[in-house]
Amino acid sequence: MQFNDQIDFVRQHIKKNKLRVFMTILAATMGTAFLIVLASVGFGIHDTMRKEILDNRLVNQIEVYSSEMDQAKVEELKKRDKVKAVVFRQSVGINQQTELDGYTGNNTMTVTDFQEEKKVGFALKDGRLPENKHEVVVGSHFAESLLEQKAAEAASEPSTYKEPLIGKQFTYKMGLYEKNELFPEETRMTIVGIAKEPAKDWLMDTNIYADAAIMPELNQIFINHVEDENSELFYGNVNVYADNLENVTAVSKALKDEGYSVYSIADQLEQLDVFFLAFKAGLVFVGTIAILIASIGIFNTMTMAVTERTREIGVMKAIGASPKLIQRLFLMESAWIGIIGTIIAVIISYGVSFIANMVLPIIVSTALGEEEFASLDITFSIIPWQLVVIASAISISVAMISGWRPARKATKIDVIQALRQEI
Structure with a gap:
């Protein structure tokens, strides 16, 4: 089967079950968007803290x-x-x-x-x-x-x-x-x-x-x-x-060894970065749980796809389709769900981040008062490209894993039993 034929096979099933596939993509989108937006708060707070420390200070x-x-x-x-x-x-x-x-x-x-x-x-x-x-x-x-x-x-x-x-x-x-x-x-x-x-x-x-x-x-x-x-x-x-900044640690250590009490902004930033690395990892972990919940929907969709197309699978096996080809077809479908869900989630996440950074300062300034908030320079949400890559990798990987079990089930379908099944 040519690659174009494989894509047609996947597209026909998606067209046939538009509503179910749409709801599955929606679940994947919500899970991925939740992960990105939640983790973006950690990146925003981290950036705010670094700016606060670096204000009017020299890093060296x-x-x-x-x-x-x-x-x-x-x-x-x-x-x-x-x-x-x-x-x-x-x-x-x-x-x-x-x-x-x-x-x-x-x-x-x-x-x-x-x-x-x-x-x-x-x-x-x-x-x-x-x-x-x-x-x-x-x-x-x-x-x-x-x-x-x-x-x-x-x-x-x-x-x-x-x-x-x-x-x-x-x-x-x-x-x-x-x-x-x-x-x-x-x-x-x-x-x-x-x-x-x-x-x-x-x-x-x-x-x-x-x-x-x-x-x-x-x-x-x-x-x-x-x-x-x-x-x-x-x-x-x-x-x-x-x-330069790279030599701050070496100079600080030499001074400490000679009995001086020293403090450098590099030491503070290093401690801050370690703390927020753990904090952001925790937020990504919590967000991943939402994607895992969405994976249940992908698993159910792919299981239904295998059940509904049992006769087609039997025909493909009868004409010589290999188990790897059949497995790849269903993995392509689950991957497609993950990719589309991820793309939509990234777009939504940037929109939510932009709105949060625009609206939340107004809410906070109303609560604290204009004078108190005027001295604050807070970024509530930042979405770096690294976060997009991590979230996309997690989302697509979870989608692939969710579709793997149904795809394996498709390869084990008995040809004779499949051909006897009513259309």
Whole structure:
């Protein structure tokens, strides 16, 4: 029997039992669509969590913690293999006040090495990076943190600073919280850049970013007014940046072996990926149960097909058709049901995913309120091609397995008994 004749054999039976075959395909479609949509939720949540972690973070960044960290150790870290840059940011740990054109604010100064910051791409909204110790970059919300001093003294509603910041000079003072007073020394700073806004809308960046060259000058002011020699003006943290993501684990391990406490986003992502791999596998397993239930319908349909076509099978065997050919004919029919059901299921799944991502945010925002939901960036459903391949393989395989038993039964039909059967 030619291949075209085999297809005609299958098509004739499908035409003859349109309703039954349609209901069987519908069951296969529903089972496969359920698997894809259910698993797509796992992919959507996984993608959302990864984006949340990666927001405003560099994947090759390693945070290093040590109570004895100093500039000498930072220089040693810079010399390591596979290390692109080492950023040692130190913040002033006492009372601080800035004054600009009659507006004042309590902005924290952070000193850093801008040569290292350049290597990791210090993001600017406007201006440039500092080139001497009295030039600074200010946070994106620096102006909003400055309040009109006269209004504050008059107990009226103070306004914030509205003028352009680039090129402006302001005075910077330090003081002790315990005495609630500021040191008389003033340091004049010039704003040459504005940092880019944080990725998360609720974060406020009001910091002053100065070059580490300013540290001796500020330390001298601090020493002049503090009696305790053990007091420290600066406290800081070190971020080591590997030259690429593949070397983050190796650099982290080497630092841990030397006694440093380290944390990298790669470690967190690895743990997250392992968790969601198990989670998505569980969802696929649950979805597969729906396909297995649909396979009962395929089994019944194929069993009925064998019973109804017993005489035809007898005729084919009488004229020399092999058992393999007969088995292949019925497996082709069950595979056809699985393939059509899978194609329709994939189309429906993408439609459901699109609607879910469009409608569910509206429902959630209504329940939580616009302000709470505005800060959330949630993807409820994602259907990657890998999920389509896995679901299709499961669906078609289950359909083939469901049709295998009836196909085997067809090969064992007795020719004489089959020919005696009434049409």
